[in-house]
Amino acid sequence: MTTHGRDTLEIRPLEPLAVEFTSSWHYEAGVLIDEVNTPQGLAHWVGAYRSRLGMDAGTPVEVGAADVTTALAVRGALRDLLDALVDAAQPPDASLALVAERAQRVQEARVTWPPAGPRLEWPDGVRTMDIVAAQVCASAIRLLTSPRRDLLRRCPAPSCVLFFTALRTGQQWCSPACGNRARVARHSAKSR
Numbered sequence: 491m492t493t494h495g496r497d498t499l500e501i502r503p504l505e506p507l508a509v510e511f512t513s514s515w516h517y518e519a520g521v522l523i524d525e526v527n528t529p530q531g532l533a534h535w536v537g538a539y540r541s542r543l544g545m546d547a548g549t550p551v552e553v554g555a556a557d558v559t560t561a562l563a564v565r566g567a568l569r570d571l572l573d574a575l576v577d578a579a580q581p582p583d584a585s586l587a588l589v590a591e592r593a594q595r596v597q598e599a600r601v602t603w604p605p606a607g608p609r610l611e612w613p614d615g616v617r618t619m620d621i622v623a624a625q626v627c628a629s630a631i632r633l634l635t636s637p638r639r640d641l642l643r644r645c646p647a648p649s650c651v652l653f654f655t656a657l658r659t660g661q662q663w664c665s666p667a668c669g670n671r672a673r674v675a676r677h678s679a680k681s682r
């Protein structure tokens with residue numbers, strides 16, 4: 491999971507979980523790196539976001555090939571919704587239905603308050619990926635139906651596939667690195 495000696499997962503604590511999951515792939519040196527398209531990659535992602543998913547340190551992360559298929563379907567549907575939002579368009583009905591149905595499953599979790607502090611309890615036998623899908627889809631619905639949606643952007647830098655929230659006025663890029671790459675690309679286009 492590391493390239494250039496660093497972890498390829500760049501956690502952005504201020505982004506909604508839905509934006510983070512939709513951004514679970516990125517280009518690195520022109521190569522698309524998908525962080526969740528293998529069981530190992532998906533497990534690593536879930537482990538890294540465990541606390542934001544409301545999962546205890548002790549909750550086992552169990553994912554297999556079928557969960558990867560689910561993860562990619564959920565991410566594709568989320569991406570359709572975020573694309574539609576930033577393009578002021580209508581998303582495919584199937585994508586909206588998938589996200590809505592997955593989000594409903596957060597209702598299966600109950601909050602309890604043992605001495606160690608509040609925690610979410612899921613029914614026995616709920617799969618790790620069902621928890622992940624429920625949480626990221628619920629996050630998407632909160633984002634899409636809140637004023638925060640007006641701050642959602644798709645990074646316009648070359649070879650960037652990430653969404654981000656423009657938390658600073660006039661923020662154009664998902665990261666300073668993308669801003670630099672876009673400036674370099676503009677410069678070399680001009681001098682060609």
Ligand SMILES: [Zn+2]
Nearest residue numbers: 645650664668
């Ligand atoms: Zn970017």
